[in-house]
Amino acid sequence: MIDLSTTYLGLNLNSPLVPSASPLSQEVATIRRLEDAGASAVVLYSLFEEQLRQETYELDHHLSAGTESFAEATSFLPEPHEFHLGPEGYLNHIRQAKDAVDIPVIASLNGTTVGGWIDYAKQIQQAGADALECNIYRIVTDPAVTSAHVEQQYLDIVSAVKSAVTIPVAVKISPFFSNLANMAQRLDRAGADGLVLFNRFYQPDIDLSELEVTPNVLLSTAQAMRLPLTWIGILYGRLGASLAATGGVHEAEDVIKLLMVGANVTMLCSTLLRNGISHLRFLERGVREWMDSHEYDSVRQMQGSMSQRKCPDPSAFERAQYMRAVKSIQHVTVTGRESWRLMNNGS
């Protein structure tokens, strides 16, 4: 019997297949279907402090706009006695999800103020979440803000949240740090129980017919998996924190590769949105079949086996590898037009 179980954030999971924060977790019924399809835990969609604040401002603005201006209509909308403007909806969702499934429920939080991070983290814990993923999603554009300052903010958030809650805390970060290994280590020391690699920023597109910048949510491609694969491979064994791979995990082979470089879990989003929840079963079966055919007994056996520390060629994870890759690109001229063609290794 192949053992797919793994440990993530101190939680014992039946398999490394964990749906990441996505619209799939918005309905409790869907979370139940995820569990039924083999999800070993679920990360809920994120609670955004900024969004709550924005909605509050919007509501206040629209409820007061145009009021007390005209004798016949001193207001336009009824004002209920009570509004649910805080995170109550999200907290209820945690409670309902916990009631509905047996797998661990990991909440996700994106705060904008230290107070917000702390308050919401506490409430999330009280609502019964098994763990908290801090989705630190910031695009810093002010040239006056130094990298050191930004990094310190990350660490402050992690310290603050850790001091506020007792449930495990994972930190989802982007890869855009000058020295990710150093940052990962500092997050680890700040108390992060796990690192989720990596957050993908939604990058805008241009609508050429309307000449508008459009927010464009793209599902990940298989290539996206390379980045977490690289960094999990490098970080494995150097941190106390668990490592979760997210982004580009589409096929069973992707899961296996990421486990081999050291991921505790692989997080799934685009592939489930694209192929449906039942794809979880397909992935699990694929992992089992591969392990069976390659005579692996357990996930734990393969975890980290291809990490930088344990792989036959550790330098393959480092910068030199990039130089080698560049050499494999040939400058070619085809029918008078210049283009770059990526050649296969050895060609």
Add this chain to the structure above:
Amino acid sequence: MKRKFKTMDANEAVANVAYRVNEVIAIYPITPSSNMGEWADQWASEGIPNVWGSVPHVIEMQSEGGAAGAVHGALQTGSLATTFTASQGLLLMIPNMNKIAGELTPTAFHVSARTIATHALSIFGDHSDVMQCRTTGWAMLCSNSVQEAMDMALIAHSSALESRIPFLHFFDGFRTSHEVNKIEMLNEDDMRAMINMDRVIEHRRRALSPDHPVLRGTAQNPDVFFQIRETSTPFYSACPKKVQAAMDRLAAIVGRSYHLFDYTGTPDADRVIVIMGSGAEAVHETVDYLNARGEKVGLLKIRLFRPFSVEHLVAALPATVRSIAVLDRTKEAGSAADPLYLDIVNGLHEGLRLGLGSLKTMPLVVGGRYGLSSKEFTPAMVKAVYDNLAVAAPRNHFTVGIQDDVSHTSLTCDPTFSTESDDVVRALFYGLGADGTVGANKNSIKIIGENTDNYAQGYFVYDSKKSGAVTVSHLRFGPRPIRSTYLVSKANFIACHQWIFLDRYDMLSSLVTGGTFLLNSPFSKEEVWEKLPRVVQDQLIAKKAKFYVIDGYSVARDTGMGSRMNTILQVCFFAISKVLPGNEAIEAIRKSIRDTYGRKGEDIVQKNMKAVDETLAHLFEVEVPKSASSTIEMPPPFPAEAPEFERNVLGVIYGNRGDELPVSAFPVDGTFPTGTAQWEKRNLALEIPEWDTKTCIQCGKCAMVCPHSVIRIKVYEGQLLADAPSTFKSTDARDKEWTGMKYTIQVAPEDCTGCGICVDICPAKNKTETRLKAINMVPQPPLRVPERENWNFFLKIPELDRRNIKVTTIRQQQVQEPLFEFSGACSGCGETPYLKLLSQLFGDRSVIANATGCSSIYGGNLPTTPWSKNADGRGPAWSNSLFEDNAEFGLGFRLSIDKQTEYARELLQKLGGAVGEELASAILAASQKDEADIFEQRLRIAELKKRLEKLDSPEARQLLAVADMLVRKSVWIVGGDGWAYDIGYGGLDHVLASGRNVNLLVLDTEVYSNTGGQSSKSTPRAAVAKFAAGGKPAPKKDLGLMAMSYGNVYVASVAMGAKDEHTLKAFLEAEAYPGPSLIIAYSHCIAHGINMTTGMSDQKAAVESGQWLLYRYHPERAEAGENPLTLDSRTPTKKVQDFLLMETRFKMLTKSKPEDAKKLWAQAQHDAEVRYRFYEYLSKRQFESKAAD
């Protein structure tokens, strides 16, 4: 249970009682009573029980007639039921009221008395509505103040049960219904003590029930009807004493004592005023003042007007009375006298004859009229009435409060007479609707009323504009209950919250010597003096005023308050006025902020708290110099080039001095000129659009969507530019048919409201900087003068010949001159672009019937109208009849026009030889299908008239009178969804069924916009609206589908923001179709809780999600054997949720009732999908024409 003191208006006070002592409440919105229904609906949605622990059922009906019917039914089956209404609404209840009274059914209706529409509609208060109920058999109980309104509401319900007579409890619309005052609240124990449960049980026993069946509502014949009608007499005879008993019971419970007729004044008064309603409070105040100065005057307040108790009337009057003035707040034209006067004369006569009371001889009784439509009624006017009684031959049938220089009925008043006491703080605040001034003042009243022993009163005056509305708050605080039911005219504190008012209103004329003036100024304390108009400087000096400034604009901006300056200026008021000690006031404001905004989240609370902290640091006293230095003069309200009537009458009204105009200034039948909004230069916009000639693709969309018709397009010959101002913009016309001509888009800088909807819709982007479009918002002040010059030049450029405009494409059609311009609608209004389009296409030949609602207010509220006329003097003729009858009113236009046209044709056929056979034949044969045809016909008619004038025959004279009817007329019936879907639906349906050539335009905002956002049957499922606070559970009524069922009605559903060419096509097809046409036009609205700048984008999203469908149903296609329905919407590309998230009316449900929102949103998605599939099926089905049969 201890009673609390609270500050509230009478609508809330009355609703508090009515809600708690009833079980079924049927409501319908009408100003100024709507708030009572809104409170009831809100409390029911919050699950608040009545005094018996059960939550009343509250239901909105389709009209007041419907509400009365539902209440009648509820009463007949044993429930305690009530409703609230006013004015026309009350008239619609009269048939049921007669039934309810005839059946001796106990209930009380609560009426905020309002003017009945006669020569004009008025939303304000008088007794013309309740006086029309005198014959219904209802008891009529009147309240004079907010406290009394609460007390009398309970007395009415109690007395109704005791007497079995239904009660009409009324109080003055606006003056009482909307006056905020400090009152002692009746608690539930009080209410239970006043409602005799034995009587309730008896009421239930009389109910219709199959368990003890009876027959009620029979038809009766001459043999017995009369006798049976008389059986009720004992109940009416017994009623007054039962009412007095109820009053006494209340007095025993709460200590406030009332009588059927309450006398106030010296016991030996020789002159007495008899009055009912809020005016009695002003009289009471004056009586106290005059008697304290040695006069002997008295006041008789009538509480119970019906059943009229002669016994109690005469018993209440002192024996010393020699003369009485009875004041009526209504005009009964043609009557021997006004109604209250007649009753008092008769009562005194009968009382004396029967030897009742202490009067020995009949006093001299005169009657007078005051206060129609909330006209001010002041102590000066009261004194004039007493002075009239003092003369040897007092004037009878007088008026007071106006200058009647036509019939010479008016009494002369001394404007300097005042009874205001020095220990009462009197404050005036001038604000803009958008800045939160009124809200802040209501809050201040609450703070003072509920934190001190002081009494407090607030009354708020709004102008008639929906954009840039000016509000004036009148506040009083003092140690005694405040009876001053009139505006503050001698203020010791005046605040101007907007700089732009300085050269529009003479605010300081009301300031007392030594008073305080607070100015919200963008200029520093050092700069501000030099920026003031001369009249302001002069008055500050002359009145030795204290002068304070605050840059509230900056504080609001820096603290995230935006344009809301409520908290900031409230802090200033408390800081300067010292009504409360410094720290105490600030702490009270902080507590109030937490109470008011706490439910909206801590962020909102903190934003306001920050504003409090910042304000005091920016408030400065300015030393007033000894002499004035300003050369800035206040401009006249209307410019010199305006016609005389516009300048001397409409301009005076616009300048806030309408009260000064005499009777002779006005037309006798409510007829006013059109084209008058052009004289109001309101300069509301901080930013206006600027045209970029190089980027512009000349599509015309900016002009099309402009809600205020301030973006105009002209195409003209280049030589006309010879005298153009240097900054006037022009470019080559791009349209091939206009090759060689010039093209200009011009903005009316002083009429623009700055909504920005034009920029949102503009599809052309600047190629080097894509944030810029072909039209961009830029600051108005630097452009005001040059663009004013450009605008004036633009107006002089001749309009393009309408025959040369291809109306089927927007880029050409938008060159047509709008005959609807500069309305006072909300900035960014979604309705007005449709009306402007109508006016461009057909305005020169249209007659418009306009249902009461937003469009009748921005279309026809004095002083001006946006409906205008072209250079030939032609334009839309417009009228508003009522809310409920608009379709029928418009059908009447059609019938009338068709009859006169037919008669003209008959006459022309008879006169053919006399006027010339060729001309007559050409006129009779003219098809008038397009502009060219109509142009030719107009030429023919002009020639016909010339020839007719030379003929001396009765037929020729008659034909001359109707000759214009030989040019095709376009009848438009316009109104909102409240009219079309609800109150006017029966008429609309009948008009559609008539087959006549009328065009019905429904400006569908999916809510009662004008009365403040109540749900209609057009309101979509899941939308939050008043009367649907928990989200509307039912889907939107499909009016278009109902109309299509006739088969011969042209029906179009349009949304300009989604597909403007489709809207244009629908208007053209509808007008061309010779039968009834119905256009249902999606109109975004401020009541949706949206960003009005992007309202057209909301329309687009509504269509893209399937929430709104675009279609046209053309009966002529059916006649040609084609499917008459064209579905012009594509398959939805968005989820309904994507649209719902754009609008607060939907989104707020996710914040108030998240679980309900989830269900309703899912149902809304289902509705849209089902509707689309159904219409798709209808539009694709095999259609079998009659011809095929």
